[in-house]
Amino acid sequence: MAGLACDEGIEKMSRRSRHVRSKVMLGLTYAAAAMATLPLLFILVHLLREGAQYIRPGFFTQMPKPIGEPGGGMANAIVGTLMLISIASLIGLPVGIGAGLYLAERRGAPLATAVRFLSDVLNGLPSIVMGIFAWEFLVKPVGHFSALAGGIALGAMMIPLVTRTTEEMITLVPVSLHEAALALGYSRWRTSLTIVLRTALPGIVTGALVAIARIAGETAPLLFTALGNQFWSTSLREPVAALPLQIFTYAITPYDTAHGQAWAGALVLIVVVLTISMLARFATRSRFRAGTD
C-alpha cells in the first residue's frame, strides 16, 4: 500500500512538472512571436517620430530642393519607384509564375530540380552583384544609365522569389482538385490554368506582393542602373529617381533637414509597401475559400 501511495506521489509530481514545462515552452513561443514583430513596430514608431513631421502635401507633389535647403518633396522619386516596380513586375511576375507552375507540375524531372536549385542560388545572389551585371550588360553597351536597366535588374531579382512562392502555393492545391478537372475532360494546361492557378491565386498574389515589397526597397542594384535623378523624368531611357536612392542620397549628407527628408522618404516607402500588401490581400479575398481538404 505504501508503494502505491509513493507511485501516486511520483506521478503527481511528474504531472505537475510536465505542466510547468508546458507553460514555460508556451511562454517562450509567445516571446519569440513578440520578438518577430518587434523590429517592425520599432521601425514604424521610430520612422513616425523622425519623419512624420516632414510629411506635408508638398512632399508628394514638389521636387527635391537643393541639398541643404529645407522643404521640397520627393515627387520624382515616388514616380520613379512606381515606374521601376512596374517594369520589374512586367518581367518578374510572368516569368516567375510560369517557372513556378512548371516546377510544381514537373516536380521530379531533372530539369525541374536543376531550375529549382539555380533559382535558389539566384535568390541568394547579393543584390550588388545583380547591379554590377545589369550595369555590364544594360548600361555599358548603350553608354548611359536608364530606368529600364534598373527595372530589369529588379525584375531579375523578383524572378526567383516569385518562382519559389508560386511553386509552394501550387503544391498546396490538393491533388484531388487536379484529378477532378482531368476526369471531366480538361487538358493538362487548362487544368493548370483554370483550377490549379485559380485556387492558388491568393497565395501567389501574396507571394508576388512580398517580392514587390522586397525589390521596392532595393538600393544596390539601382546604384549602377537607374542611378537616381534630381529632376523630373519619366523616360525609360533616362536615369530615374527612386525612393531608396533618394533616401540614401539624403542620409549621407551632413544636413539635418536632409536627414529629415530621408526619414520622411523611408516612412513613405514603408507605408507604400504596407498599403500595397493590405489592399491586395483584401482584393484577393476569395468568395469561395478553398477548404482544408
Add this chain to the structure above:
Amino acid sequence: MTASAQLSRVRNTTHATPSPAVEAKKFSFWYGQKQALHEIDLAVPDKAITALIGPSGCGKSTFLRSINRMNEMIPDVRHSGDMLIHGDDIYDGSTDVVELRTRVGMVFQRSNPFPKSIYDNVAYGPRINSNPPRRELDKTVEESLRSAALWDEVKDRLHSSALGLSGGQQQRLCIARALANEPKVLLLDEPASALDPAATQRIEELLFELKSRLSIIIVTHNLQQAGRSSDYTAFFYLGRLVEHGTTDIMFTSPREERTEAYITGRFG
C-alpha cells in the same frame, strides 16, 4: 492445390451480354517494376452496377483508374493488353484521352468540389467540352443536379459556394458534375467511404436510379454495400481477378474458396 494455382484459375461467370460497356482483355498494369494487375479479363455489362471488391492493395482502384486512363498521371507506369469501351480500344494511339474522360465520368473517394459556386461546378465540364449557350447550360445543370438528387436542396443557392455543402451533398454534387458531361460509363472510387449511413444510402439509391442510363463501376470496401447495391461483383486479390459474376451468386455460392473467405469476413 496451391494458392497461386487457385488464383490463376480465374473463373468468369458473367452472363453473355451482347455488348459489354467496358471490356478488359488480358489487361496488366505496372507501377515501375511492380506489377499491380495481372492479365485481367473482365466484361462489365452496360446499364448495370458492377462492384469491384477485394482487400486493400488488390488492384481494384488501379483497374478503375485504368478505365479513364487517370493512372497516366503517375510517372513510370505501363500496361499491356486491351481495354475496350463500347468496343473502342482506349489505349489505341488514336484515342484522345481528354475526349475519353468526357465519356467516362469519375467520382473520387473524397468529395472534391472546386472552390467555386454550385452552378459553376456542374457547368465546368459542359463549358469546356461543348460550351452551350446559357439557356442550354442552365438546363444541363438543372438536369444533372436532379439526376444526382440534389436539385431540391440547392436550387435556391446555385450561386453560393459548393464548399458550404455537407459531405454527402458535396459527393452528390461531384456525381452531378460528372453526369453533366453525359458519360456512358461512371466510375466511382469508394464514393461513400467518408459518409455517414444516411448519406451513403442516398448515394446508393441514386446509383440505382442512374443505372438505367449508363454503366456504373464502383470500387468499395464495404461488402454490405456491394451486396445491396450492385448487380455484378468482381473480386480482386493480389492484382488478379479471382471471380466475377452476378452479385447474388457471388454472395451466396461463390465458386472460389477465396471469394467465400473474403465475403464471409475470414480475411481482408
